[in-house]
Amino acid sequence: xxxxxLRIIKFAWQDFYRNFWLSVVVIIVLILALSSxxxxxxxxxxxxxxxxxxxxxxxxxxxxSEKISAAQLANFQNYLHGIKEIDKVVYxxxxxxLSQFKAKHKNDQAMIDALSxxxxxxxxxxxxxxxxxxxxxxNILAQIDSSDYAALVTDKNFDDHEDAINKINxxxxxxxxxxxxxxxxxxLVSILxxxxxxxxxxxxxxxxxxxxxxxxxxxxxxxxxFIVESIFYGLFAVALTTILCYGVCWLALPYVNAFFxxxxxxxxxxxxxxxxxxxxxxxxxxxLNVVSSGLxxxxxxxx
Amino acid sequence: MIRFRNVTKHYEPNVYALRDxxxxxxxxxxxxxxxxSGAGKTTLIKLLTAEERxxxxxxxxxxxxxxxxxxxxIPFLRRQIGVIFQNFMLLPNRxxxxxxxxxxxxxxxxxxxxxxIVPQILKIVGLGHKQxxxxxxxxxxxxxxxxxxxxxxxxxxxxxxxxxxxxxDAINEQEIINLLxxxxxxxxxxxxxxxxxxxxxxxHKRVITLDAGELVNDQHHGKYII
Ligand SMILES: Nc1ncnc2c1ncn2[C@@H]1O[C@H](COP(=O)(O)OP(=O)(O)O)[C@@H](O)[C@H]1O
Ligand SMILES: [Mg+2]
Numbered sequence: 196x197x198x199x200x201l202r203i204i205k206f207a208w209q210d211f212y213r214n215f216w217l218s219v220v221v222i223i224v225l226i227l228a229l230s231s232x233x234x235x236x237x238x239x240x241x242x243x244x245x246x247x248x249x250x251x252x253x254x255x256x257x258x259x260s261e262k263i264s265a266a267q268l269a270n271f272q273n274y275l276h277g278i279k280e281i282d283k284v285v286y287x288x289x290x291x292x293l294s295q296f297k298a299k300h301k302n303d304q305a306m307i308d309a310l311s312x313x314x315x316x317x318x319x320x321x322x323x324x325x326x327x328x329x330x331x332x333x334n335i336l337a338q339i340d341s342s343d344y345a346a347l348v349t350d351k352n353f354d355d356h357e358d359a360i361n362k363i364n365x366x367x368x369x370x371x372x373x374x375x376x377x378x379x380x381x382x383l384v385s386i387l388x389x390x391x392x393x394x395x396x397x398x399x400x401x402x403x404x405x406x407x408x409x410x411x412x413x414x415x416x417x418x419x420x421f422i423v424e425s426i427f428y429g430l431f432a433v434a435l436t437t438i439l440c441y442g443v444c445w446l447a448l449p450y451v452n453a454f455f456x457x458x459x460x461x462x463x464x465x466x467x468x469x470x471x472x473x474x475x476x477x478x479x480x481x482x483l484n485v486v487s488s489g490l491x492x493x494x495x496x497x498x
Numbered sequence: 499m500i501r502f503r504n505v506t507k508h509y510e511p512n513v514y515a516l517r518d519x520x521x522x523x524x525x526x527x528x529x530x531x532x533x534x535s536g537a538g539k540t541t542l543i544k545l546l547t548a549e550e551r552x553x554x555x556x557x558x559x560x561x562x563x564x565x566x567x568x569x570x571x572i573p574f575l576r577r578q579i580g581v582i583f584q585n586f587m588l589l590p591n592r593x594x595x596x597x598x599x600x601x602x603x604x605x606x607x608x609x610x611x612x613x614x615i616v617p618q619i620l621k622i623v624g625l626g627h628k629q630x631x632x633x634x635x636x637x638x639x640x641x642x643x644x645x646x647x648x649x650x651x652x653x654x655x656x657x658x659x660x661x662x663x664x665x666x667d668a669i670n671e672q673e674i675i676n677l678l679x680x681x682x683x684x685x686x687x688x689x690x691x692x693x694x695x696x697x698x699x700x701x702h703k704r705v706i707t708l709d710a711g712e713l714v715n716d717q718h719h720g721k722y723i724i
Contacts, residue, residue, distance in 0.1 A: 413573045
């Protein structure tokens with residue numbers, strides 16, 4: 196039994212390298228199929244990161260009256276903390292606001308000059324509110340308006356990223372459709388290719404197959420090498436795709452970080468998901484290959 | 499050992515390769531089967547190895563009714579029946595040793611068993627010194643010896659020879675027939691399909707004559723009559 200299993204694997208391996216270029220073509224198409232799936236997953240991850248960053252940036256500025264006292268400010272902040280939709284409240288004093296403003300416009304000489312013309316800080320003390328859900332802002336602002344603190348508020352403004360979020364969502368939706376279509380297309384091509392590759396290999400072995408039957412080899416012994424060979428295709432394709440995936444991430448990392456303005460650890464993500472990714476890919480590819488080669492064997496290797 | 503009971507083999511559209519054919523062959527017999535081309539001789543061989551199924555009738559081999567043999571059981575039938583052919587059916591890219599070993603390997607024999615049995619069987623057919631020759635380096639007679647060695651590798655009770663000397667000259671032919679006689683004397687039932695009158699007459703064994711799928715003559719110390 197063990198001897199037969201080893202021989203089946205050996206026969207499969209011999210066919211694999213004797214038909215080297217055929218194997219290469221099959222593996223390349225499998226890599227394309229797997230990479231489309233990987234790109235799809237990668238896109239989802241980046242999309243999620245992007246939304247997280249934007250969500251964090253969505254905030255409301257509440258501009259307070261110049262004459263607000265420290266006690267009033269503390270009370271107001273306490274009140275705001277009590278509103279459950281509010282995630283975080285940050286106080287920005289006029290001085291902090293001014294230095295932030297200067298930092299932001301440090302390359303804009305006209306703006307700096309205009310600021311130095313002024314003899315006093317034009318900015319108001321400000322509370323920046325962050326919510327756990329962007330949709331809650333309307334409600335929060337209404338609550339502030341109807342509270343005792345409404346008189347302390349001179350103005351409110353929305354720092355609106357809603358538009359950006361919608362754009363990202365619709366882009367990634369389109370990208371997902373393209374990715375799915377590509378993955379399905381390459382999977383279909385893989386099925387056809389494997390089916391035909393196995394058919395050709397069966398044809399080149401018709402003499403041996405005839406003799407195996409003649410001398411009493413079992414059907415499974417005759418058929419299994421072709422199935423095992425298709426599994427070899429899958430394993431090679433997954434291994435190479437994984438290497439490719441790491442390579443692409445390594446190349447793309449500087450650009451991704453530049454884009455987000457922060458460093459995202461793509462490799463940490465890859466490493467933590469590696470086994471799950473490999474498991475799913477190996478299972479999927481083996482299923483696909485076994486079905487395609489099984490169809491070819493059933494069709495062209497009659498017993 | 500072998501029994502055909504009213505066997506008919508019909509090929510579409512309307513060829514009767516065998517028609518109501520009955521035959522009983524005893525263990526350790528040596529039976530020659532003669533007949534014109536198309537008489538149904540090869541069909542008879544194919545029915546015994548379950549390559550074809552009878553349209554009607556029953557076929558029993560060593561007490562085993564193989565008329566409706568299950569696909570899964572066919573390999574085990576074939577390990578009990580050796581077959582040789584006119585065109586030898588050797589793999590051209592394997593040596594004599596490898597051709598014979600192949601038959602053991604694909605049936606799950608362990609390497610040490612292969613290493614032990616193959617040289618023994620090569621010696622029996624007189625090819626011990628040419629085990630590493632490829633088929634194209636061997637004479638027709640030697641190639642057929644490799645074929646016989648392969649057919650005997652599972653120690654079958656029955657050896658079927660379908661015109662085994664059709665491609666050989668007279669000297670090689672006689673050597674192959676002598677080898678078949680020796681194998682028969684060692685206890686294997688041999689069925690020899692042949693065209694050669696001289697061979698049949700010199701054997702003094704049972705001769706069965708087929709014509710158009712029917713048994714027309716069965717002589718126990720027979721002569722070739724057609
Ligand atoms: N697979 C087949 N399909 C149709 N007819 C066949 C097939 N095999 C053999 N026959 C026919 O059956 C008859 C007997 O053939 P065969 O047993 O090969 O004869 P032979 O005695 O020459 O070996 C012939 O007429 C042949 O044409
Ligand atoms: Mg014939």
